Amino acid sequence: LSCGIVIVAAGRGERAGQSAEGPKQYRTIGDRPVIAHTLDTFATWPGAGQIVVVIHPDDEDLLAAARRRSPARELIVVHGGATRQQSVLAGLEAVAATGSRHVMIHDAVRPFADHALLSRCANALAEGARAVLPAIAVSDTLKRVDAAGTVTETVSRNHLHAAQTPQTFDLKIILDAHRAAASSGRTDFTDDASIAEWAGIPVKLVEGTVDNVKLTLKRDIAMADEKLKRYLI
Numbered sequence: 001l002s003c004g005i006v007i008v009a010a011g012r013g014e015r016a017g018q019s020a021e022g023p024k025q026y027r028t029i030g031d032r033p034v035i036a037h038t039l040d041t042f043a044t045w046p047g048a049g050q051i052v053v054v055i056h057p058d059d060e061d062l063l064a065a066a067r068r069r070s071p072a073r074e075l076i077v078v079h080g081g082a083t084r085q086q087s088v089l090a091g092l093e094a095v096a097a098t099g100s101r102h103v104m105i106h107d108a109v110r111p112f113a114d115h116a117l118l119s120r121c122a123n124a125l126a127e128g129a130r131a132v133l134p135a136i137a138v139s140d141t142l143k144r145v146d147a148a149g150t151v152t153e154t155v156s157r158n159h160l161h162a163a164q165t166p167q168t169f170d171l172k173i174i175l176d177a178h179r180a181a182a183s184s185g186r187t188d189f190t191d192d193a194s195i196a197e198w199a200g201i202p203v204k205l206v207e208g209t210v211d212n213v214k215l216t217l218k219r220d221i222a223m224a225d226e227k228l229k230r231y232l233i
């Protein structure tokens, strides 16, 4: 089963702080920018169809520099929107124009997704799911905290999972759901499985990986860099 790929990279990465290298997806970890690692993973995965990268209009040069550090493969580049949801929709429209029937949507800032994970997602689709979510069971004890920093409740972690990407879909179904969400005025869905849920589409869970972290804060980038440098020596 061949999947069109949408890699969203149009965020400004404000929680990771300012850097001369630009938003976090363009920071160097190991020997290359974060997004070069991510693109490599998909470009070398046998199930990947057309890859669409969604970027901020200001980042054309940063993407071009990152692409010099990843294998040559044709990409479609489109511009994103003000929220992740809007950026994904722009990417989905571009994948739909290529005639793809399946799509995998991935955060550029998750450079440690591996081929086994991608195949797990695609296989669940091949077995009949229309929406597939990689996730891992929550292992920490969870606390609800009020604005003053006082714990108000311990939330049971039974049945709770942390959502990852690549989330994988029947393209027509997720595109219709995204268009409906946008038409309804919603722009704040933080992942695509939640749009499928909102549209009433059952979402199938597959096992994510502990390594597949989202680089969000400055220290996440520092840790990813350390980890890759250990592999490089």
Ligand code: C5P
Binding pocket: 008, 009, 010, 011, 012, 025, 054, 080, 081, 082, 083, 084, 085, 087, 088, 106, 107, 108, 109, 110, 190, 214, 216
């Ligand atoms: O902000 P967050 O960490 O949830 O971003 C997840 C992914 O979505 C990142 O790869 C980021 O570049 C992307 N994004 C986007 N357009 C936005 C906001 C985030 O493509 N407006």
